[in-house]
Amino acid sequence: MTRLAWIAITLLLLLATVGLDSHLDIREVMRDREWFLTRTGPEGAELQGVRGEVKAITAIIAQDAPDRALVHVRLGLAGPKEAREAWVDCRVSLRDGQNRVWLPLHANAADKMIEMLAPDGVNNRLCGPGLEVAQADRTIVSDQLFLVPVAVTEELTVHVSGFGTRPEALAMKVAPSIRMLP
Amino acid sequence: MSRGAALAAVLAGVVLLGGMMNTKPDYNSTFQPFVTNTNPGEEGMGRLFTARITEAHIASQIEFDHWGEQLRRDSAGVFLIVRLSASGTARSTRLTAIWLGASGRQYSVSSRVELPSSGIEYKWFQPGLFQRAVAVFELPEDEIKGGRLALMAAGDARLDSAVQIPLQTLGPKQDVTRIGP
Amino acid sequence: MSETVPPSLTRRIWMRIFAATGVIAAVVASYWIKVDNARQPEEPPATAFGQPVDTGRALLTPRALFVLSADPGDPGVEPxxxxxALTARIENITSQTQSVIFASPPMAATGDLELxxxxxxxxxxxxVLQQLQPRLPEDVTILWTLPGTWEAQQVEITFFAQIFKLRDNLYGQSNWLGTYPAGSLLATPEISS
Known part of the structure; x- marks a missing residue:
């Protein structure tokens, strides 16, 4: 009987060690993954004190490359300073029905294209830095450009999360307006 | 248990432990990427990308545009130019290309040939879209025959997938290859 | 509480002898390490032009040392x-492309001054050299900026080698570690116009 108790105690301590040891790793994974989604339409919702919305989304298709579309997403984030600071950063991605992930284009060419494609000709830059410094009473607008196959433009969801909100994220189902370029 | 049996048990334990210690795979082989060998000319599938070699040839010199300036590079060996077509699968991905030479040496993409608009190390590969890219290696000519192209998702390749593709055909050797944008 | 029987006299003597031997051994060993360190010269071995120095990742063969005027056309260069300038041939002796050419770059000293x-x-x-490919030796020029007050004199250039461990002490992975002086070159630079 005492022998069994010892074995039980050993197993318990082993489990506790594994739990403590993996605790930090699990937290690190959670800060990177978007597991708990608040699903809305483009009008968005509030996530940990910051309201996110898709202000405009356009898919641009060029005649000479009809299989792919450039998707311009203009995002608005608004909330009190503390809540924005608690987001730390801002990650925007596009997903389709199969949960494939498209990340924003980073090239210099993308910046110029946003200026050309945005309705007002202004590029507000990627969501991320500036989230915590901007004025409290102003909606922070950001512009990002994605390259996706034309076939998925009808099933796109805009995902937005911050380091501080993950594993929670906003998932906004969108229907981009299509623009054909000659 | 007799003293002899106890001694035998301890000795057996020592031998077993010694055997385990000496045959245990080391860190480098434990954490190396999972390699997928692809037949020449076929499409290689990694965890996050799929890629195919479309053309390869050797050149003595390379000419390219560098911020509006024409640069020409020569080499003590040769340049191996590998053109490929790749796409992301699960997410937008960047790739790293390495030439595994015939002697077993590993050649990274040459940083002497900067190709911001077509170089493989600058490109993002989007899911569902094939994009062309070029990888330029600088190496001795005898490393090419019998060598393979290795492709990995950029960043930490440990325990991730690596695709190895041998060349199907090697185009005729050129004196100067011009790589446009 | 059971009564403890005090150990016999011989047993106590033996125990003290063992303890004392340990302490003496430790003192002698640490003293010998100090003596041995003092016996080994700190200076790296002398090297000469045309003689290769193993820097760990590469073999570096110094060829010539001279002083030249900076190109006045370079931006950020004072007239x-x-x-x-030290011209040298350098060959990657590892099995991979190296982008770290010198873990510690060669150090030049003239008089009391370190450049x-x-x-x-x-x-x-x-x-600027960014990569070295295996089996492709290259000619390079190593350039130090001299102070305006510098006058022609002997220069000492120290080369460093980086330690490679096939199995490091932490994970048993292969790793490049610290550096140590591997060669020292004494020469008076030629003045070229």
Whole structure:
């Protein structure tokens, strides 16, 4: 009987060690993954004190490359300073029905294209830095450009999360307006 | 248990432990990427990308545009130019290309040939879209025959997938290859 | 509480002898390490032009040392700046492309003055050397900026080698670790116009 108790105690301590040891790793994974989604339409919702919305989304298709579309997403984030600071950063991605992930284009060419494609000709830059410094009473607008196959433009969801909100994220189902370029 | 049996048990334990210690795979082989060998000319599938070699040839010199300036590079060996077509699968991905030479040496993409608009190390590969890219290696000519192209998702390749593709055909050797944008 | 029987006299003597031997051994060993360190000279071995120095990742063969005037066309260069130039051949002796050419760059000292970190130029391109491919030796020029007050005199250049461990002490993975002086070159630079 005492022998069994010892074995039980050993197993318990082993489990506790594994739990403590993996605790930090699990937290690190959670800060990177978007597991708990608040699903809305483009009008968005509030996530940990910051309201996110898709202000405009356009898919641009060029005649000479009809299989792919450039998707311009203009995002608005608004909330009190503390809540924005608690987001730390801002990650925007596009997903389709199969949960494939498209990340924003980073090239210099993308910046110029946003200026050309945005309705007002202004590029507000990627969501991320500036989230915590901007004025409290102003909606922070950001512009990002994605390259996706034309076939998925009808099933796109805009995902937005911050380091501080993950594993929670906003998932906004969108229907981009299509623009054909000659 | 007799003293002899106890001694035998301890000795057996020592031998077993010694055997385990000496045959245990080391860190480098434990954490190396999972390699997928692809037949020449076929499409290689990694965890996050799929890629195919479309053309390869050797050149003595390379000419390219560098911020509006024409640069020409020569080499003590040769340049191996590998053109490929790749796409992301699960997410937008960047790739790293390495030439595994015939002697077993590993050649990274040459940083002497900067190709911001077509170089493989600058490109993002989007899911569902094939994009062309070029990888330029600088190496001795005898490393090419019998060598393979290795492709990995950029960043930490440990325990991730690596695709190895041998060349199907090697185009005729050129004196100067011009790589446009 | 059971009563403890005190150990016999011989047993106590033996125990003290063992303890004392340990302490004496430790003192002698640490003293010998100090003596041995003092016996070994700190200076790296002398090397000469044309003699290769193993820097761990590469073999570096110094060829010539001279002083030249900086190109006045270079941006950020003050007119009249003098450069100390060491031409050398360098070959990657590892099995991989190396982008870290020197873990610790060669150090040049003249008189009491240590010169700032040099630039390594690939002669073929006239640009900063970024990579070394295995089996492709290259000619390079290592350039130090000399102070305006510098006068022609002997220069000492120290080369460093980086330690490679096939199995490091932490994970047993292969790793490049610290550096140590591997060669020292004493020469008076030629003055070229």
């Amino acid at each position: 009249g700046t003098k450069l100390l 700032a970190e040099p630039e390594v130029i690939l002669d073929r391109d006239g640009e």
